[in-house]
Amino acid sequence: MESESKIQYLKKYLVKIIDDFRKEYDQLDDVERKYIAQNTLYSVPCQIEIFWVSEPSEFQLFVLLHDPNRQDKEIIINGPYNANQIVERVIEIMDEPRWRGKAPHSDDNWPFPSDVGDKEHKYSDEFAGHFSTFLDVIRQTVSQSFPPGLIFSQAMGEIDYCAIFKGNIANLPPAELDQKSFIESAKQYAESVKRGLIPDIVQSKTAEKYIKRRNFFGSYYSPGARIGDNVELPFREKIFGPNMEYPKYEYGFAFNGRMGFYDRYGLVIIEGESEAEAIKIINTIFGISILYGIEAFSVRKSDVLSTDPPFDFVPLGQSLGSYSRKISKITGQAPNFFAMIKKTQINFEKMQEIIKVSEIVFRNENLNESLLFLLESNTHLKNSEFSQAYIFCWLIVEQYISKKFRILLSEKKEIAGKQGKNKDPDKERNSHKLKLLYSNGNLGVQEYSFLTEYNKKRNDFVHSGKTITEPDAENLFLFAFKIVQDEISDLIATSKTTNPEVQ
Numbered sequence: 001m002e003s004e005s006k007i008q009y010l011k012k013y014l015v016k017i018i019d020d021f022r023k024e025y026d027q028l029d030d031v032e033r034k035y036i037a038q039n040t041l042y043s044v045p046c047q048i049e050i051f052w053v054s055e056p057s058e059f060q061l062f063v064l065l066h067d068p069n070r071q072d073k074e075i076i077i078n079g080p081y082n083a084n085q086i087v088e089r090v091i092e093i094m095d096e097p098r099w100r101g102k103a104p105h106s107d108d109n110w111p112f113p114s115d116v117g118d119k120e121h122k123y124s125d126e127f128a129g130h131f132s133t134f135l136d137v138i139r140q141t142v143s144q145s146f147p148p149g150l151i152f153s154q155a156m157g158e159i160d161y162c163a164i165f166k167g168n169i170a171n172l173p174p175a176e177l178d179q180k181s182f183i184e185s186a187k188q189y190a191e192s193v194k195r196g197l198i199p200d201i202v203q204s205k206t207a208e209k210y211i212k213r214r215n216f217f218g219s220y221y222s223p224g225a226r227i228g229d230n231v232e233l234p235f236r237e238k239i240f241g242p243n244m245e246y247p248k249y250e251y252g253f254a255f256n257g258r259m260g261f262y263d264r265y266g267l268v269i270i271e272g273e274s275e276a277e278a279i280k281i282i283n284t285i286f287g288i289s290i291l292y293g294i295e296a297f298s299v300r301k302s303d304v305l306s307t308d309p310p311f312d313f314v315p316l317g318q319s320l321g322s323y324s325r326k327i328s329k330i331t332g333q334a335p336n337f338f339a340m341i342k343k344t345q346i347n348f349e350k351m352q353e354i355i356k357v358s359e360i361v362f363r364n365e366n367l368n369e370s371l372l373f374l375l376e377s378n379t380h381l382k383n384s385e386f387s388q389a390y391i392f393c394w395l396i397v398e399q400y401i402s403k404k405f406r407i408l409l410s411e412k413k414e415i416a417g418k419q420g421k422n423k424d425p426d427k428e429r430n431s432h433k434l435k436l437l438y439s440n441g442n443l444g445v446q447e448y449s450f451l452t453e454y455n456k457k458r459n460d461f462v463h464s465g466k467t468i469t470e471p472d473a474e475n476l477f478l479f480a481f482k483i484v485q486d487e488i489s490d491l492i493a494t495s496k497t498t499n500p501e502v503q
Contacts, residue, residue: 003080006168010050011075013170018042018073024183031193035186045072050169051134052079053086057141060169061134063127064161070098083138090131094124104158126157137164148172185252192254216259217278217306218269219299221286223382224343225266227251231345251348253355255281256362262351266343267305275304284368285358287375291485292354294344298372298379357488360495367487370396374484377477386473387461393473393480394458398430400483401451405433408442430455450479 021042025033047070051061058080081089093099103123137151146166153163165172250263258271258281268285272278279299286296346354361368377392405428434455438448454476460466 006080006170007077010077010168010170014048014050014075015073018046018048021183028183028186029190032186032190035189035193036183041066045070047071047074047076049076050078051086051090051131052077052081052168053083053138054080055082057083057138058167059134059138060165060167061131062163062165062169063130063156065123066159067098067101067123069101086138087135094127099124099127103160123157126160127162130154130156130162134164188252215273215275215278215306216261216269216271217275217282217304218261218267219279219282219303219305221266221268221289221294221344222297222303223295225289225294225296225346226264226343227262227266227346227348227351228264229347231264231343251351253352255355256359260355266346269305269307275301275306279304280368280372281358281362283372283375284362285354287371288354288358288361288488289346290375290378291481291488292350294346294354295382296375296378297382298375357492360491361488364491366399367484367491370399370484370487374477374480377480381473381477384470386470387468389473390458390461390468390476393476394454396480396483397451397454397476401430401433401437404437404442408437408440412440454479 025036025041025043028036042064045066045068047065047067049063049065051063053059078089078093079086100122103121103126133152133154137146140146148167149165149172151164151166153161156162248263249261249269251261253260253262255270260271261269268282270278270281272281279301282299286299289296361371373392373395377389377396380386380389380392431452434443434448434451437443438445443451454472457466457468457472461468
C-alpha cells in the first residue's frame with residue numbers, strides 16, 4: 001500500500017513537471033524556442049517512463065520520450081524493484097509493444113543501435129545502452145556512495161532523453177528535473193545570436209547539413225588544472241577520485257563563431273570541422289595559458305576526447321554522453337590518475353580572459369604558430385627532452401631575427417642594395433644577420449652576445465650532434481617566451497585600438 005502511494009505521488013509530480021515546463025516554454029520568443037534541444041522538451045507529445053530500484057539503494061532511471069503514436073503525458077512507473085530483480089523485469093518490459101515500436105533514426109546517424117544494420121530500429125535498441133549504464137551505476141554503490149540527485153544524463157537517439165538519479169525524483173529539489181537550466185541556456189544562446197556573437201545555425205540555409213556534421217573535440221589541461229572560483233574537491237572525491245567518468249558541457253563560451261565548453265576538472269571542448277583544427281584551437285588556449293603562468297602541455301592526437309552530440313545545440317549541464325578518449329603516450333596516464341599532481345587553479349575571470357586573447361591570436365597565423373612552438377617547447381622541456389625544446393624555441397628566435405632584419409633592410413636602403421635584388425633576406429645566415437643588426441644598433445650588446453652564442457649551440461647540435469643541456473634549453477625558452485609575450489601584448493593593444501569591444 002505504501003509502495004502504491006509512492007507511485008501515485010511520483011506520477012502527480014511528473015505531470016506537474018510537464019505542466020510547469022510548458023508554462024515557461026510558452027513565454028519564450030521564437031528565437032529562444034529554437035534553441036531548446038528537442039531531446040529535453042516536455043512539449044506535445046511526450047511520455048515519461050521510470051525504472052525504479054529501491055533496494056539495497058534507491059535509484060531511478062528517467063526516460064523522456066516523444067512518440068507520436070502514444071498518448072501525450074503518459075506516465076509509466078516500473079517498480080520499485082530490488083536490484084536483483086531489475087534485469088529480468090526490464091527484459092520483459094522491452095518485449096511490450098511500446099518498446100518494440102519503430103524509433104526515429106536518420107540513415108546517416110551513427111551509431112545504429114540495432115544489432116543488425118538492416119533491421120528496423122526500435123526504441124528498445126536505443127534504450128539498451130542507457131540501461132547498461134544504469135546497471136553500472138548501481139554496481140558502483142559497492143565501493144562508492146553517490147549523493148542524492150542527478151548522476152548522469154544523456155540524449156537517447158535523435159529526440160529522446162535519459163537521466164539517472166540517486167533517490168526518488170519526487171523527493172529531490174525541483175531544479176534536478178524541471179529543465180529550467182536548459183531554458184536558461186537557450187535564452188543565453190539566443191541572446192548571443194541576436195547580438196551577432198555566434199552564428200544562428202538553425203536559421204542557416206545549410207543548418208541541417210551543418211548540424212549533422214557537428215563534432216566536438218576536447219582535452220584536459222595536463223599536468224592538471226581546476227577551473228572555477230571554488231575548486232577544492234570534496235573529501236569523498238579525494239578518496240575515490242574526481243567524478244570524471246561522465247564529463248559535462250559545464251561552462252560555455254564562443255570562439256570565433258564556434259561553440260566551446262570547459263568543466264571544473266580542466267577539460268576544454270571545442271567545436272571543429274576536423275580533429276586537427278580543434279587540436280590547434282585547444283593548443284592555442286593552452287599556449288596562452290602558459291603566458292598567464294598556468295602550466296600546460298601540448299595536446300597530441302592520442303590525448304583527444306571526441307563526441308558527436310545529437311542536439312541542434314548543446315545545453316549547458318548536459319553530459320557528453322557517448323565519447324571516445326585515448327590515453328596519451330606523452331602524459332602517460334589518463335587525467336583522472338593525476339591525483340598526486342598539484343593542480344593549478346584558473347578562476348572564471350582568468351579563463352574568460354585566456355579564451356578572449358586566444359581568439360585574437362588564433363586569427364594571426366604567424367603569431368599563433370610561434371605560440372604553438374612555445375607550447376611544444378614547454379612540453380619537451382618538462383619531459384627532459386632538452387634538444388627538442390631548444391629547437392622549437394629556436395624557430396621562434398629565428399623568426400624574431402628575420403623580422404628585425406627585414407625592418408633593417410626597409411630602413412637602410414644601402415644595406416638592402418648590397419643584398420641584391422634577387423636575394424631572399426630570409427635565406428641569409430643568422431650569423432650575418434646578427435652582425436648587421438648589431439652594427440646598426442638594432443641589437444644591444446647583451447642580446448647580440450646571447451643570440452650569437454645560442455646560434456652556435458644550435459649549429460653544433462644540428463651539424464655535429466652536440467648535446468643540448470638543460471640550462472641552455474631553459475635559457476632559450478625564457479628568451480622565446482619573452483618574444484611571444486611581447487608580440488601578443490602588441491597585438492592585443494592594437495586590437496583594443498581598432499576594436500573598442502576588446503578589453
